[in-house]
Amino acid sequence: MLKKVAAINDLSGVGKCSLSVAIPILSALKVQCCPFPTAILSSQTGYPEYSFFDFTNEMITYSNVWKNLNLNFDCIYTGFLGSKYQIEIVSKFIKENKTSLIVVDPVMGDDGLVYPVFDTEMCNKIKNLVKVSDLTTPNLTEACILTGRNYSKKNFTRDELINLAKDVCSIGPSKVVITGILEGDNILNLAYDKAIDKYFFTSVKYNNCSYSGTGDIFTSIISGLLTNGYDLNFAVITATNFISKTIDYTSKFNIDRNDGVMFEKFLCDLTCI
Numbered sequence: 001m002l003k004k005v006a007a008i009n010d011l012s013g014v015g016k017c018s019l020s021v022a023i024p025i026l027s028a029l030k031v032q033c034c035p036f037p038t039a040i041l042s043s044q045t046g047y048p049e050y051s052f053f054d055f056t057n058e059m060i061t062y063s064n065v066w067k068n069l070n071l072n073f074d075c076i077y078t079g080f081l082g083s084k085y086q087i088e089i090v091s092k093f094i095k096e097n098k099t100s101l102i103v104v105d106p107v108m109g110d111d112g113l114v115y116p117v118f119d120t121e122m123c124n125k126i127k128n129l130v131k132v133s134d135l136t137t138p139n140l141t142e143a144c145i146l147t148g149r150n151y152s153k154k155n156f157t158r159d160e161l162i163n164l165a166k167d168v169c170s171i172g173p174s175k176v177v178i179t180g181i182l183e184g185d186n187i188l189n190l191a192y193d194k195a196i197d198k199y200f201f202t203s204v205k206y207n208n209c210s211y212s213g214t215g216d217i218f219t220s221i222i223s224g225l226l227t228n229g230y231d232l233n234f235a236v237i238t239a240t241n242f243i244s245k246t247i248d249y250t251s252k253f254n255i256d257r258n259d260g261v262m263f264e265k266f267l268c269d270l271t272c273i
């Protein structure tokens with residue numbers, strides 16, 4: 001039987017990110033992606049123009065129907081949540097599905113800045129979601145927000161990063177992967193597993209370009225692999241190498257970073273796992 005992942009995120013018509021990447025990536029990894037949309041956009045928010053349909057009210061009906069259908073999700077994976085109310089709906093949904101693997105991508109900011117829609121109350125609510133997660137995948141800025149550190153600081157030593165990862169885990173999750181850490185010409189991920197007190201870094205060349213949706217591809221791969229029983233080590237290495245390969249290819253073309261990466265050509269690397 002295929003395992004089921006409830007993927008809670010927005011759906012953007014163009015600009016590969018959120019559900020537009022979670023669906024193909026999870027399918028390639030042979031898990032059933034059950035999309036739970038939070039909003040529907042014509043184009044992701046990096047484009048000069050986008051339409052935005054807020055799905056908040058429908059989310060309650062949607063999750064009630066899923067509850068009536070007695071569905072069991074092997075994993076719940078949450079991404080961008082645009083309001084306090086959405087975070088509350090998702091918290092309730094997680095409480096009702098206690099046996100699932102809970103993966104929270106605590107989307108709140110990037111590059112040392114909190115996104116404009118997030119105030120302190122919303123950040124605290126996201127932190128409460130992280131508390132009940134098994135795995136969280138903050139970028140460096142989000143890891144700092146979660147642990148009350150100064151997030152404009154860019155140059156952390158490896159020891160400081162390891163302490164940061166341990167502090168994120170002390171909030172609740174047993175595993176954390178801190179993404180998007182820049183070190184010299186490389187981009188790193190730091191994974192920490194609290195149960196065995198082990199950490200490791202991945203490091204690949206960084207071409208100085210941040211494409212839309214790489215964080216979503218990263219967390220989708222990790223969620224799919226952990227759901228299918230692979231360990232954190234394998235999942236993080238697979239996600240790091242997959243994105244690096246797609247960026248090597250994408251960078252040969254002169255495309256807008258908002259379009260995202262050309263991952264489709266490489267999905268076969270995931271289907272053969």
Ligand SMILES: Nc1ncnc2c1ncn2[C@@H]1O[C@H](COP(=O)(O)OP(=O)(O)O)[C@@H](O)[C@H]1O
Nearest residue numbers: 139179180206207209214215218240243244247
């Ligand atoms: N230019 C790049 N080259 C290689 N890998 C990248 C690049 N950009 C992102 N990645 C990979 O994708 C992961 C997630 O990217 P990140 O920028 O942290 O996501 P986001 O800001 O979209 O949440 C990084 O940790 C890294 O492994």
Ligand SMILES: Cc1ncc(COP(=O)(O)O)c(C=O)c1O
Nearest residue numbers: 017018044045046080212213214
């Ligand atoms: C609605 C929306 N806009 C834009 C983005 C792109 O964000 P980034 O460029 O930080 O990956 C996302 C990513 O998930 C998104 O969901």
